[in-house]
Amino acid sequence: MxxxxxxxxxxxxxxxxxxxxxxxxxxxxxKENIEFKDAFILNINKVENYTLQKEFNKKEFNDGIEFLSKYCHVSEEELMNYANEYTNSTVFYKDKEGWLKWYNENKCRNIQFK
Missing domain, CATH: 1.20.5 (Single alpha-helices involved in coiled-coils or other helix-helix interfaces)
Incomplete structure (x- = not known):
């Protein structure tokens, strides 16, 4: 008891x-913009799914990179290759960590879509 x-x-x-x-x-x-949060996470997932070969949709990957690059750093030097994709998963994970860090630092600023 x-x-x-x-x-x-x-x-x-x-x-x-x-x-x-x-x-x-x-x-x-x-003031967290939940719509932006959902779109931000969705675009990270698009890039991750393509990079880790879970999905093979290049357009989704490109859309995700374009969206994320409007707000935070994307290792463009790594993407400037023949295939225009992450060839090194370590670089992808470093970028992903930076994207999530950026979001957590800025989420209370009511982030708006560009």
Missing amino acids: KKLVLLIMIIFSILNSQCSNLKKSTANGC
Whole structure:
């Protein structure tokens, strides 16, 4: 019985903590554009799927690179090859890390589409 009460108290504490974090992000004026977030993540996925050969849609890849390059760094020197694609997955993962970092640093600025 004591374990059950302790477990309930821990769960309540975690939920309360998460709710207060949500209130803080709203209270601090964070205006995240959810439409932009969805489009940004979708375009990362397009590039990733093509790069890792999960999908072979070159147009989707090009659209993803074009979209991402409007907002953050894309290793264009790596893409300037005969196939116009990432030939090194390490470079792709470094770019992806940079894209996600850029998004997290800017998400509360109500990012608009260019």
